[in-house]
Structure formats: C-alpha cells, structure tokens
Amino acid sequence: MTGMQKQSIKVQIGGMEYSLKADAGSDYVQSIAAxxxxxxxxxxxxxxxxxxxxxxxxxxxxxxxxxxxxxEKYDQLVKTVEEESRHLNQEIDQSVGQILKL
Structure with a gap:
C-alpha cells in the first residue's frame, strides 16, 4: 500500500482494543498484534x-x-559471511593466478 492512504486496523492486545493506522496489510498488523x-x-x-x-x-x-x-546474532552472521566471502575470493584469485601461469 505504499503511496496509498493508511488504513485503519483494529487489534486486541491485553484485552484492550486499539485502532491503528498502518501502511502494512491487515494480516501483517494482526500478526504483530497477536x-x-x-x-x-x-x-x-x-x-x-x-x-x-x-x-x-x-x-x-x-x-x-x-x-x-x-x-546481535544477525550482525555476527553478517560479519561471518563477509569474512568467509573475503576468504573465498582470495582463494579464487589465487586459483585463477595459478591457472593463468599454466
């Protein structure tokens, strides 16, 4: 609903009803409220x-x-993936260099 008018969605939390205005779809907002x-x-x-x-x-x-x-877990995973990617790129560069020497 990007660019559209926000819709009003009623949700229940802790026995109280709340009327929320959201760009997101009703199902998404209801899931968060649940x-x-x-x-x-x-x-x-x-x-x-x-x-x-x-x-x-x-x-x-x-x-x-x-x-x-x-x-914190996400940031650590991103760091691990970046390190592994750098390592693999180095190995690829070394392998390509060895192949080019043949």
Missing amino acids: YVDEKFRRLSEKTSVTSQTKIAVLTALNIADELFRLK
Whole structure:
C-alpha cells in the first residue's frame, strides 16, 4: 500500500482494543498484534503485577530484549559471511593466478 492512504486496523492486545493506522496489510498488523498480545498474556500470567501499564512496559522491554539479541546474532552472521566471502575470493584469485601461469 505504499503511496496509498493508511488504513485503519483494529487489534486486541491485553484485552484492550486499539485502532491503528498502518501502511502494512491487515494480516501483517494482526500478526504483530497477536504476537504482542501473546507476550502480554504470558507475562501477566507469570507475574504478580496487576497494573496493565506496568505489564505493557515489561512486555515492551522483553520484546526489545528479543530484538537486540536477534540483531546481535544477525550482525555476527553478517560479519561471518563477509569474512568467509573475503576468504573465498582470495582463494579464487589465487586459483585463477595459478591457472593463468599454466
């Protein structure tokens, strides 16, 4: 929906209904909301905290922690792939050099 007007999408999180405006499709937004709702629900079942606001903040912190850990893994994978690519390019260059000497 890029370039189009944002659509209004209703989602449920923590028993509350929210109306969101998004460029993304409804299915995508609903999937994100379901993920957040599941995290919210699980945390509210595990904790003695009763404040919806505090549970929402703790849920946001938990999701941010997941994001940071995944970003760290992603960055490490990118670094590993780049190093391996450089190594393979060096091997290819050496092999081509040896072939050209023949």
